[in-house]
Amino acid sequence: MQRTDLAELGEFGLIERIKKNTETVQPSTIVGIGDDAAVIDSGSHYTLVATDMLVEGIHFDLSYTPLKHLGYKAVAVNISDIAAMNGFPKQITVSIGLSNRFSVEAVDEIYEGIHAACKNYKVDLVGGDTASSKSGLIISVTAIGEVPKEAVTYRKGAQPNDVLCATGDLGAAYFGLQILEREKQVFMENPNMRPELKEHEYLVGRQLRPEGRTDIIHELKERNVVPTSMIDISDGLASEILHLSQHSGMGFSVFVDNLPIENSTLLAAEEFKVNPITAVVNGGEDYELLMTISQKDYEEIKGIPEITPIGFVTKEKNNILVTKSGEHVQINAQGWKHLENS
Structure with a gap:
């Protein structure tokens, strides 16, 4: 057997392979594999379901x-995946795999963070599973959300001349990780050294404690704006x-000039x-939203300070970065690729 x-496939190639060999038979399944969340017809609205797994040594240290x-x-x-479908989260389930090196108190700490997030996003923890693990800590969360049928937003749907927008600022989480890795190396060489993190609090926070941008979804709803396409910026x-x-x-x-970058990110880059x-x-883990807005709706949202126009949609399927000098550079993804070093 071959x-x-x-x-050879990578994460996205593997997802496409699974998707190609998966058949849906329930008429209530509107969208299955391939977007930020599955979409299920619940009568008066769509139910959204998204799952992510965090594995020790791969996703966190x-x-x-x-x-x-x-x-x-x-x-x-x-929560970010639910927001990327223009929806609002309602419930979560949490499954956790633990090795015997974790104490009851350690589990309490994990769930203290989970409960804090539930309170912040106004979601209910309604179930999950616990299991033993021989490979460290594994946390898998499933988020369940809702969206009006007329407001659901997919990765498809962008039209020529739509405005491409990003929320918040980008690149901070990448440098937060670089700082944490550097301080870890310093500590390993000299355990008496204290990590120098205070002046990089914003960057480190963006890596360790990101936020799903449900606030933006509320802003869009208040202005009756539905993006033509949307995705969260995780990779x-x-x-x-x-x-x-x-x-x-x-x-x-x-347009490179339009990319939203915090001063602390620029200083860290230097x-x-x-x-x-x-x-x-290419950094990833910003968990901001990337969306396309029609020209007619852009007037409604351009006053939202957390939304920045960074480009536009073209009919020709060519993806380019336009530099300050006007040079066109082909966009190629070089971000985190799962399964390559597993």
């Missing part, structure tokens, strides 16, 4: 990740642009001698 390494923050993040990254801006391009069959032009645009385009 054996194909998972690294407990040498610098507080358990409370980890619990919060596990919820927030799923890097370039990767998400290519997803929107593939699903919509359109191209995107992105410190680490990394081009900040590289971090923004």
Whole structure:
């Protein structure tokens, strides 16, 4: 029997392979595999279902990740997927795999973070599972949300001349990770050294305790604006642009000058001698929203300070970065690729 390494497909190739061989038979299944969340017809509205798994040694390092923050993040990254469908989260389930090195008190800390996230996003923890693990800590969260049928937003749907927008700022989570990894190395070489994190509080916070942007979904609802397409920025801006391009069959032009970058991110880029645009385009884990807005609706949302226009949609399926000098650079995804180093 032929054996194909998972690294040959990568995460997205594997998802496409599973999707291709999966048949849906329930008429209530509107969208299955392939978007930020599954969409199920619940009569008066659509129910949204999203699942993410965080695995120790792959998605987090407990040498610098507080358990409370980890619990919060596990919820927030799923809330982000519900927001990316223009929906509102309602419930979550949490499944957790634990090795015998974890105490009851450690589990309490994880759930303290989970409960904090539930309170913040106004969602109910309604179930889950616990199991033993021989490979460290594993947390899997499923988020359940709702969206009016007329307001659901997919990765497909972008039209020529739509405005491409991003929420918040980008690249901070990448540098938060670089700082944490650097301080870990310093500590390993000299355990008497205290980590220097205070001046990088914002960047580290963006890595350890991100937020799902449900606030933006409320802003859009108040203005009766439905994006033509949307995705959350988890694997890097370039990767998400290519997803929107593939699903919509359109191209995107992105202006480097318009990318929203915090001053602390620019300072960290200088410190680490990394081009900040590289971090923004390929860094990932920002959990901001990337959306396309029709020209007629853009007037309604352009006053929202947390939404920045960064480009536009083109009929030609060509994805480019436009530099300050006017040079056109092809967009290629170089962000985090799961399964390659597993």
